[in-house]
Amino acid sequence: MEKGVQKFIIKHPTLDDAQAITDMVALCDIEDIGEPDITLSDVLDMWSSIPIETDAWIAASATDEIIGYGFVEVTGANRMDTCVFVHPQFKNQGIGSLLLEKVEARAYVLAEGKEGKQKLMNQLSFTNTAARKLVEDRGYQFSRLYERMKIELEEQPNQYQLPEGITLKHFQPDHDEETLFTIYDETFQDSWGYTKKDFSTWISQKKGDGYDPSLWFLVWKDSKPAGFLMSRMQEDGLFIDLLGVKREYRKHGIGKALLLHTFGIAYQRNQKTILLYVDSDSLTNANRLYQSVGMRPHSQTAVYMKELN
Incomplete structure (x- = not known):
């Protein structure tokens, strides 16, 4: 049940607020999709790439309870991303509107002097009709739908046999970083919303709290890199962060081999839950690949x- 109108203030968070923000966003997830979809490491990883003293905000109640959270992150040369959350018991009090105003004002500042059209992407639960109406009223247009896909492993997955000349290898720290970024940059040009990224910023973000090089893999065709997969262990399961295969090597089972290899490692570590997000209208039909290994849409x-501009 929603609480009566409460006094609140908008301010920037500190590191001490990270756990309380995680707990509050988890409540929003439970209301929207039935289970939490955030961990403390998610928040800390995000904060490692944005200055929270200027690019993140919380709404705090009169008793200093965190009842809202929002941020803006520069994610490419012409793209920024944002999410805004309001505690389920404090909706319809203007908290979301005020946080979104802060986000947009900061986004305009960050866009100043940049070339090309600057886009602000707002991500929210598809079932949250009130939030969707709020952003539509502020001039946002619906662009894309992403599916959260999931599988619960019941047995050790069978490995997929790669064609001759193609090998799967573990990522080597302090050696494969630039190769990995090059494959990522090439393969994700086929994805919606792609914008050019800076190597040093990108790799530092990927090596956040959940970084585990034993869960990163490269596929080689003879001496040439052909594909990659990056994943990490979270409190709610193994999360597949990125998967890409170069155009000339697609439809050879490389993506499937990477997935099943990762599933096998997760199973050996007694982690049976695998999660990822995929564009519902992926240009490479990635959702079909995930369905072929048993993953199903969850939210x-x-x-x-x-x-x-």
Whole structure:
């Protein structure tokens, strides 16, 4: 049940607020999709790539309870991303609107002096109709739907046999970083919303709290890199962060081999839950690949876009 109108203030968070923000966003997830979809490491990883003293905000009640949270992150040369959350018991009090105003004002500042059209992407639960109406009223347009896919492993997965000349190898720290980034940059040009990223920023973000090089893999065709997969262990399961295969090597089972190899390692570590997000209208039909290894849609995230220029 929603609480009566409460006094609250908007301010920037500190590191001490990370756990309380995680707990509050988890309540939002439970209301929207039935289970938490955030961990403390998710929040800390995000904060490692944004200055929270300028690019993140919380709404605090009169008793200093965190009842809202929002941030804006520069994710590419022409793209910024944001999410805004309001505690389920404190909705319809203007908290989401005020946080979104803060986000947008900061986004306009960050967009100043940049070339090309700057886009602000707002991600929210597809089932949250009130939030969708809020962003639509502020000029955002629906752009994309992402599916959260999931599998619960019941047995050790069978490995997929790769064609002759193609090998799967573990990522080597302090050696394979630039190779990995090059494959990522090439393969994700086929994905919606792609923008050019800086190598040093990208790799530092990927080596956050959940970094585990034993869960990163490269596939080689003779001496040439052909594909990659990056994953990490979370409190709620193994999360597949990125998977890409170069165009000329697609439809050879490389993506499937990477997935099943990762599933096998997760199973050996007694982690049976595998999670990922995929574009429902993926240009490479990635959702079909995930379904072929037994993953099924679990919930949906809507992406709304607003041009800042």
